[in-house]
Amino acid sequence: MDGILLINKTAGMTSHDVVNQVRRLLHTKKVGHCGTLDPDATGVLVLCIGKATKALQFLMSEEKEYIATLSLGSSTDTYDSSGTVIETKSFNGIENIETILQSFVGQQKQLPPMYSAIKVNGKKLYEYARKGETVEVEARDITIHEIELLKQDNHILTLRVKCSKGTYIRSLCVDIARTFGYPGHMAHLVRNQSGHFRLSDCVTLDDVEKGQYRLLSLEEAFKHFQHYIIEDENIVIHGKKMKSDIDHQVVVVNKEGKVLAVYGPDGQGYLKSIRGLF
Structure with missing residues (x-):
């Protein structure tokens, strides 16, 4: 199977x-x-x-696409609705919604939530957080491709977010809320698309x-990836390099379209095997 x-x-x-x-x-x-x-x-x-x-x-x-619900006026230790409320502020409206949302589009550094499974020194961040221990967390490179406001109902915003792998929507929600001048948290999240x-x-x-x-x-699964058709499957089966000026990863297939491997450039004018898939 x-x-x-x-x-x-x-x-x-x-x-x-x-x-x-x-x-x-x-x-x-x-x-x-x-x-x-x-x-x-x-x-x-x-x-x-x-x-x-x-x-x-x-x-x-x-890349991923999410439908996220942002609640303005209260923040939690986990950045979502399952956590303990740590700050509140009365909601008195927001201005320049589109301008602020669009300011988050693009490449940026993001601090992941302490309640996450990222490992630091062999331990997951949430293990430190549950014990009340502090640890230095490095910001990570992410890209927000698109943000769209789908709905606003008083202090609740529903957002569509298209982003790179590794993006924490919880952190994004908290950062957006802070820019609006409120504590906030992610109330709900649906991953609408993955690749x-x-x-x-x-x-x-x-x-x-x-x-x-x-x-x-x-x-x-690989139909949207660039394909590289090969005549002799033995080249792939034995993991041999192939001369090519392609500068990115490709999916190698045989004449019938069967996926054999993923190859990538070696920097010296050849494609090398990254992973056999046969």
């Missing part, structure tokens, strides 16, 4: 909880996910099954349990 499974994660589960359930339901240990979703968040969770786990690192590097995989293509764990699902092939 090899392929890509698109799950619509429900709230209250960690991404690893979903992986464990799928391992049980599909009777295989080889299951991995392409990018963590917070327990309170819902939406697209891309799982690789069997031999498709070899493709994890490539499907994880795509080219959309929420409308996903199934639930209940669907999987009932057998109502379909695994995508590697050919379907």
Whole structure:
């Protein structure tokens, strides 16, 4: 059983909880996910099954799209609604909404939340936070491609955000709220899209349990990547380099379109094997 499974994660589960359930339901240990979703968040969770786990690192590097609900007037220690309220302020309206939102578009540095699974000195940040310990956290490079205000209902803003991998929408919500002059937190989050995989293509764990699902092939998963067609498959099977002036990663396929590997430039006029997928 090899392929890509698109799950619509429900709230209250960690991404690893979903992986464990799928391992049980599909009777295989080889299951991995392409990018963590917070327990309170819902939406697209891309799982690789069997031999498709070899493709994890490539499907994880795509941009994401979220529908985020920002609540102005109260902040929490976790930056979301599951945390303890640490500051409040009466809501008296906001101005220059579009200007402020658009100021967050582009490349920038972002500090991740203390309640996150990022590791510092071998320990996850939330382990430090739960013990009340402080640790220095480095800001990370992210890109916000688009922000759109979908709805405003008093102190609640609903935003569509398209961003790079590694972006914490919780941190973005807190930063936006601060710019508006309020404490704030992320009240709800839906991952609407991960790379080219959309929420409308996903199934639930209940669907999987009932057998109502379909695994995508590697050919379907990589159809939006640039393809490099090769005549002699043995070149890829033996991991040999190929002379080329291509300066980025490509998916190598045979004449029938079967995905064989991902290759990338070696800086010396050749493409080298990064990962075999056969």
